[in-house]
Amino acid sequence: MPDQTLLAPPLPPEKFRFLTEGLERVQGYLIGSTALYLSTLEYVQRGEVEGRVAEIGVHRGKSFIAMTVGLPEDQTALAIDIFDAQHLNMEATSVDALRDFKASLESWGLTDRVEIHEGSSLDLEDQGFCEEGRRFRLFSVDGGHLHYHVANDLRLAEKTLAEGGVVAADDFVNQHYLGVITGIFEYLDGGGTLVPYALIPNKLLLTDAASVERNRAQLRELFGEGLTKAEVPFRDVTIDVYGDPRWVVQDLDGNTAELQRNPNTVPELQRLVSQLRRERNRVGAQRTRLRRRVSELEAALHPTGRADVLPKALRAPARAVYRALRRR
Structure with a gap:
């Protein structure tokens, strides 16, 4: 599958351009196939599912703009995110994210089309977020990755998702964020009504129970060649699993270009790890040599355990060299 090149469904020119030219201009991690x-x-939902697009955990906007x-x-x-309010971030830092996000919106003509909410999603329900009713057709959950964040955000999505809409839960199978798995099962075991129906690279797709078969069939029709395994048992349902092949994207006029692929693929990460290990070994060897040199100087300075064995005029310069080497 990874060596195949598949033709994606036709898309409007703006989406075509972002997926083939702009995806890597926005800082962040998003697998190319997932962006596609x-x-x-989002495009095929138009006219079929009522509502807006929303995302919790926007960062600099890579998946949001896609x-x-x-x-x-x-x-x-x-767009919902704590952005630069990093005292609320228990997992990482994200300096100047709001500035960068706004710059990305401007670059892609979205400045006047996006409502920005800066704050924690844990406070949204108390602020009346759910009182406006079901109004989102595509809802990305990519905020805090601790279990209670994920469960909370899925409940918010459930209460505001339009019939037939789709929720995408990020990092479901990411070994570094096991809180996501815990949070999803906490949500499902706690009476959550959203039903998982597909797994695309790094994201679990869910929808309302009445729309599972429709959304499953739609995704198969769109990306059947990218389907790696159908109806995989998951809890008390089955999900379809989609891979990350090489895609050629096409626009509505038939123009084609390769989908931009995130350089942070497994081979690239393995190469980077090897490079960093080599650098670590090089620095370690240099440190060993310096320590040996320091020991030699110490022996020269104190051959009899006394500090005054050198001529008086050389003692101060020798000590300066010694201190400099000790600091390295």
Whole structure:
């Protein structure tokens, strides 16, 4: 599968351009195939599912723009993130994220099409977020990765998702964020009504129970060649699993270009790890040599355990060299 090149469904020119030219301009981690799946889902929902696009955990906007670029003129999207309020971030830092996100929105003509909410998603329900009812058709959950963040955000998505809409839960199978798995099962075991139906690279797709078969069939129709395994047992349902092959993207006029692929693929990461290990070994060897040199100087300075064995005029310069080497 990874060596195959597959033709993706046709997309509007803005989405085509972002997926083939702009994906790597936005800092962040998003697998190219996942960007394609989400971008296409948003496009085919138009006219079929009512509502807006929303994301919790926007960061600098990589997946958000993939979903929202080229939105119809009568639609807006909602971006929710703590952005630079890093005292609320228990996992990492994200300096100047809001500035960079706004710059990305401007680059892709989305500045006036996006409502930005800066704050924790844990406070949204108390602020009346759910009172406006079911109004989102595509809802990305990519905020805090601790279990209670994930469970909370899925409940928010459930309460505001339009019938037939799709929720994408990020990092479901990421070994570094096991809180996501815990949070998803906490949500499902706690009476959550969203039903998982597909797994695209790094994201679990869920929908309302009445729309599972429709959304499953739609994704198969769109990306059947990318389907790696159908109806995999998962809890009390089955999900379809989609891979990360090489895609050729096409626009509505038939123009084609290769999908940009994130350089942080497994081979690239393995190469980077090897490079860092070599650098670590080089620095370690240099440190060993310096320590040996320091020991030699110490022996020369104190051959009899006394500090005054050198001529008086040489003692101060020798000590300066000694201190400099000790600091390295």
